[in-house]
Amino acid sequence: MAPLATMGMLALAGGAGAVARSLVDWGLEAAGRLPGGGHFPVSTMAVNVSGAFLAGAVAGALATGALSPSLGSAASVGFLGAFTTFSTWMVQIVDLWEGGERRSALLHLLGSLAAGVTAAALGLMLVVSLGVAPLGSQP
């Protein structure tokens, strides 16, 4: 694909990923409220873990040839790269820690990391073991 078309695809996918993250953040705002009046950033954990699962699935679909490299790149580098976030995750952990909510900070840090890595592996294994075939091909 021409470089300009690739860039356009990445920009579109990235913009969509960021919007999707905002919508999840907005939708899960109430879910993060703790009984004691505190707040846990559930939405960041949710987008990061689900995005990691999907990144594994996309990598699996690329391995089986079900997804073309350009579509795979738009999906993983573009959409999922923007849908998930590292900077907000880090700043939230520092903020929770500084605010005295240290257990929440540790849960956000270690929970996201362990769940994210596991989810990526699961997504990859699921798609590869299902043997998702290239679109339009007959088994």
Place this chain on the structure above:
Amino acid sequence: MAPEARTHRAPLSALDLGAVALGGALGTLLRAGGLAAGSWAGAGVEGGEGGVAGALLSPSGITLLENLLGAGLLGLFLGLLMANGRLEQIIPRRLRLLLTTGLLGSFTTFSALALDGALLLGMDSRIPGAEASVEGAGTGLGGWPSGPWSGISLLILSVGGGLALAFAGLLVGRRVGGERGPLAGGSARGPGGGSGPTTPRPGGEPRPGGGPRLSDPEEDG
């Protein structure tokens, strides 16, 4: 759920989402540009021993560097906003959304880090052919060393460095933007109001005590 719980946060308008989309597109292009530049520069290193330069120019290494940079910049920007109430009036809310949620949120990424971690830890080893996926996914490990210890290093460098830079960014931002900092000027805040419970939460969530948030439309008046 109480009705006010649902309406507590102002709904995102189409223009808000447009600002996030624009920032997200820019952040993604910058991140992808960094990956492309890394693979271009890394091609020269590939033949040699590679070493640290080869590792850092690999997609995993570039993503690490971008994540660290983005975490530091987000901390810096939010620190400035926390310390100086005037900045929230000077910088329109949608521009803040574009820069934080949009640009820096999308410039940094978690999915590539999690996938790289899973692959390096060998969690895909039972899947024949799965390794072939890495290059095509744009998350190729390239010159980044293989093996579980390399994966653990990547995760620790990312998280340790990210936390350190986010903390440093917040610290510097609050100092520079604070009452005595060069950006202070005629702050609308009262004495001692430069920090404390009125700090906005990253991600737009209110502190338990309630206070201005990045995404609070009322703040702009």
